[in-house]
Amino acid sequence: MAAELDAAAGALLSVWEAAREGTASRLSAAQLRAVMVVERHDGINLRRLATLLDMLLSSASRLCDRLVAAGMLEREPGRLDRREISLHLTPEARGLLSELRRDRRRRLAEVLAGMSGEGRQALLRGLREFDRVARDLEELAPPAVPWQGTGTPPPDASLGDPSAVRSA
Secondary structure, eight states: OHHHHHHHHHHHHHHHHHHHHHHSTTSOHHHHHHHHHHHHTTTOBHHHHHHHHTOOHHHHHHHHHHHHHTTSEEEEEOSSOTTSEEEEEOHHHHHHHHHHHHHHHHHHHHHHTTSOHHHHHHHHHHHHHHHHHHHHHHHTOOOOOOOOOSSSOOTTOOSSOGGGOOOO
């Protein structure tokens, strides 16, 4: 089933990518993903963002540096712990995401117009359930923890340096 879905999703991903190229081409795919995660989790900290993006903390930090420089993200010191940084979208980023969604919806509507009503309803039902399960799994993602064992670390573990932690 996963292989069949992967093959069938190619057209959907092509529509998605065409919309991204048309409206958000100045952002890389990784930057756009980060912006979308921050939109969904306003005030997220850098460690959680790295975990949700499945990247090294140092890579997520550099990614955020580029997004701050591009005017897409703002960093704010935490209210309880000033060392904790929370991330927020700028009005420019919100505008870009709105434009991207309008373009995507227009392109999707063109494809959906060629489908039967039954097919559209089945697709929507399945995608809603898929979205719910995917979000539940995302929320259950374990926090990044530095490798603290002895001997050779696993391939994706750091050598105890919390700034180089990969998410599990």
